[in-house]
Amino acid sequence: EPEVTQTPSHQVTQMGQEVILRCVPISNHLYFYWYRQILGQKVEFLVSFYNNEISEKSEIFDDQFSVERPDGSNFTLKIRSTKLEDSAMYFCASSSAGVRADTQYFGPGTRLTVL
Amino acid sequence: TQLLEQSPQFLSIQEGENLTVYCNSSSVFSSLQWYRQEPGEGPVLLVTVVTGGEVKKLKRLTFQFGDARKDSSLHITAAQPGDTGLYLCAGARGSQGNLIFGKGTKLSVKP
Numbered sequence: 657e658p659e660v661t662q663t664p665s666h667q668v669t670q671m672g673q674e675v676i677l678r679c680v681p682i683s684n685h686l687y688f689y690w691y692r693q694i695l696g697q698k699v700e701f702l703v704s705f706y707n708n709e710i711s712e713k714s715e716i717f718d719d720q721f722s723v724e725r726p727d728g729s730n731f732t733l734k735i736r737s738t739k740l741e742d743s744a745m746y747f748c749a750s751s752s753a754g755v756r757a758d759t760q761y762f763g764p765g766t767r768l769t770v771l
Numbered sequence: 772t773q774l775l776e777q778s779p780q781f782l783s784i785q786e787g788e789n790l791t792v793y794c795n796s797s798s799v800f801s802s803l804q805w806y807r808q809e810p811g812e813g814p815v816l817l818v819t820v821v822t823g824g825e826v827k828k829l830k831r832l833t834f835q836f837g838d839a840r841k842d843s844s845l846h847i848t849a850a851q852p853g854d855t856g857l858y859l860c861a862g863a864r865g866s867q868g869n870l871i872f873g874k875g876t877k878l879s880v881k882p
Contacts (some may be wrong), residue, residue: 660813689869699814699859699872712869747813751868759804760870762813 658682660763662748672737677766679748681733688731689749689760690723692716699747705731707768738770774798775862777873784850785881792845792858792876800862802871803836803843808857817845817858850880 661680669675681688690702703713705723722734731750735742745767749760776795784790794803802821806814818827820836820843827834831854833846843860857877861870 662813687868691870692871698874699861699870700870701871704869709828716870745811749870759816759819760868761816762806764813765811767811 660748660750660761662763662766663747664669664766665764666769668771669738671740671770675735675738675768677733677735677746677768679733679746679763680729681731681748681750682752682761683729685750685752687711687751687753688723688725689751689759690733691747691749691762692744693747693765694744702733707756735768738768739771741771743768775860775871775873775874777860777875780874781877781879783881784881786852787849788880790847790878792847792860792878793842794844794860794873795842796862796871797841798862798864799840800864800871801840801868802863803840804861804863805834805843805845805868806859806861808859808875810857814859827855843849847878850878852880852882854878855880 663678688705693699701714703717704711709743720736745765747765748763751760778793791862804819805817808814818834823838823840825836831848857875859875861872
């Protein structure tokens, strides 16, 4: 069964450093998402991406964040200058149908630890 | 701000008992998805409900979407220890269906 994959599974970085989190969505999906989950809190939407551009973003997704689909398979989230409060699990998700949400399938997550 | 309230937050029951988890909002969603999440892992989809009043069954799990598409419930019949986990509801909103998640219900089923 097709699945969303994410690398790395765990990333440790120093405050102020740049990190890139990588995702390979399900191959025939068109809509891509990033969410995050701070330890003990609920999953929060960051950004959605369709047709090679951002379609929606939350207040969390400030200028420190960017997303890219550099080729036909990868979808990346970059945090330019990490802060302590960026420590969280970051989940990538994809779906084939957007709003009538055919369903979003989530990857296993990247645990980001900012020291 | 759209919010999804899940209740109860914690539930501890004996094997064989029935239970219901609720997901409520004052907002209308285009669809609602139920996930199960294990510690340190990503949410795993259980079901998507789209039509108001819709009922879907997945073995011993029954999911219902409210008529007004503002609330949903998950009912588990004859719970098993393998049902132990965190159950999340998430409503789809926005032009691209980004999900609003509830805080989850942590279920523990004791043998």
